[in-house]
Amino acid sequence: MSKAAAELLTGSPLTAYSEDERMFRASVREFAEGEIRPRVEHMDEEAKMDQAIIRQLFDLGLMGIETPEEYGGAGASFFTAIIGVEELSRVDPSVGVLMDVQNTLVNNAIIRWGNAEQKKKYLPRLASDALGAYALSEAGSGSDAFAMQTRAVEQGDHYVLSGQKLWITNGNEAEIFIVFANAKPEEGYRGITAFIVEKGFEGFSVGKKENKLGIRASSTTEIILDGCRVPKENLLGEFGKGYKVSIETLNEGRIGIGAQMIGLARGALEHAIRYTAEREQFGKPIGQFQGVQFQLAEMATELEAARLMVYNAARLKDAGLPFVKEAAMAKLYSSRVAEKVASKAIELYGGYGFVKDYPVEKLWRDSKIGAIYEGTSNMQLQTIAKLITSGKQPLAQ
Numbered sequence: 001m002s003k004a005a006a007e008l009l010t011g012s013p014l015t016a017y018s019e020d021e022r023m024f025r026a027s028v029r030e031f032a033e034g035e036i037r038p039r040v041e042h043m044d045e046e047a048k049m050d051q052a053i054i055r056q057l058f059d060l061g062l063m064g065i066e067t068p069e070e071y072g073g074a075g076a077s078f079f080t081a082i083i084g085v086e087e088l089s090r091v092d093p094s095v096g097v098l099m100d101v102q103n104t105l106v107n108n109a110i111i112r113w114g115n116a117e118q119k120k121k122y123l124p125r126l127a128s129d130a131l132g133a134y135a136l137s138e139a140g141s142g143s144d145a146f147a148m149q150t151r152a153v154e155q156g157d158h159y160v161l162s163g164q165k166l167w168i169t170n171g172n173e174a175e176i177f178i179v180f181a182n183a184k185p186e187e188g189y190r191g192i193t194a195f196i197v198e199k200g201f202e203g204f205s206v207g208k209k210e211n212k213l214g215i216r217a218s219s220t221t222e223i224i225l226d227g228c229r230v231p232k233e234n235l236l237g238e239f240g241k242g243y244k245v246s247i248e249t250l251n252e253g254r255i256g257i258g259a260q261m262i263g264l265a266r267g268a269l270e271h272a273i274r275y276t277a278e279r280e281q282f283g284k285p286i287g288q289f290q291g292v293q294f295q296l297a298e299m300a301t302e303l304e305a306a307r308l309m310v311y312n313a314a315r316l317k318d319a320g321l322p323f324v325k326e327a328a329m330a331k332l333y334s335s336r337v338a339e340k341v342a343s344k345a346i347e348l349y350g351g352y353g354f355v356k357d358y359p360v361e362k363l364w365r366d367s368k369i370g371a372i373y374e375g376t377s378n379m380q381l382q383t384i385a386k387l388i389t390s391g392k393q394p395l396a397q
């Protein structure tokens, strides 16, 4: 980081927004309230994302936030993407993760690792109308992602990919996939290579769609690679360096999941504050009982702590400072807070919290995924422990 950048950062409150950030946040919130809110319940019930919402996310410029302007993106910061995910997730975490995967994983991987032709070919599409997905996990390799069985074999001017990916977010609607395959299994993880794969490539198909507990409107599917022919120019980054592409994109991506979780928690807390101000028992609003007020205060305090962690990780990343420990902590903590706050919100609604006519049971179902994808909570603890015990990222920098 330059001296000027360091001076600019020193002393800035984490939650103070620049004018651009404030305006961006207000526009995402308006969109979320006006266009997403009326559709949330139906999309959850049907387990289907409304195509009109995907179209609007593109039209509003939310699908290429960090993409440089020369490729049709907004050329904004990572932190801006984080604000977007947070605001969308406050209303619907399914929409939040759709936009999060596009920005923090797919675009990010191409911006960071793509060559000039790949950027020119794919970034404008990803910013304007093509949804992306990130295909790493398989049935037998989740936390141990590098044990993947998908193989890539060189054949003339193509690689032929064979295998099956599981749990792929946006799988149903995506056109462009970042796919990881091992092209030299005898070298272990050093054979893992990343490819840009289009839905229309020969041998590519989308398999079963999962019927999930939460984030039901976000599609999660199998991806089948049955001798899928990928032109050599679609190899992303270096041959055998796919492991690095995946580690580094996921390090950043998990700040996005943190943002999804703090957005979700805020949504649940706002519902709880509103409901407890209206619901009367013993002749007055339940929100006037100190027992209820203290619960709201606890929820708000934990949410604030989680939010500071997510914002700090994002701002560290934008400043070019080490952020991996902070990103892991932010995801770990914010997913716990989201689950707790949404659960408490159900209790504050009483019986009404337990039924689908009210919004909080959905947010609680949605919160559960935060401890699972982009590295389970145990994997975050492993990363944090490794960094603090090896001295690679000291407790206080």
Ligand SMILES: Cc1cc2nc3c(=O)[nH]c(=O)nc-3n(C[C@H](O)[C@H](O)[C@H](O)COP(=O)(O)OP(=O)(O)OC[C@H]3O[C@@H](n4cnc5c(N)ncnc54)[C@H](O)[C@@H]3O)c2cc1C
Residues within 6 Å of the ligand: 101, 133, 134, 135, 136, 137, 139, 140, 141, 142, 143, 144, 166, 167, 168, 169, 170, 212, 220, 369, 372, 373, 374, 375, 376, 377, 378, 379
């Ligand atoms: C809705 C959803 C969307 C997803 N989206 C995507 C996507 O877009 N792209 C993608 O590639 N993947 C995606 N995933 C996959 C997700 O990242 C994996 O599910 C996750 O990494 C965990 O892998 P697993 O399910 O195989 O669980 P496992 O790895 O089998 O873990 C099971 C349990 O064992 C624990 N465990 C495993 N190893 C250790 C260890 N060494 N020490 C301590 N505990 C351990 C875990 O913490 C966990 O509690 C998605 C999953 C879901 C459910």
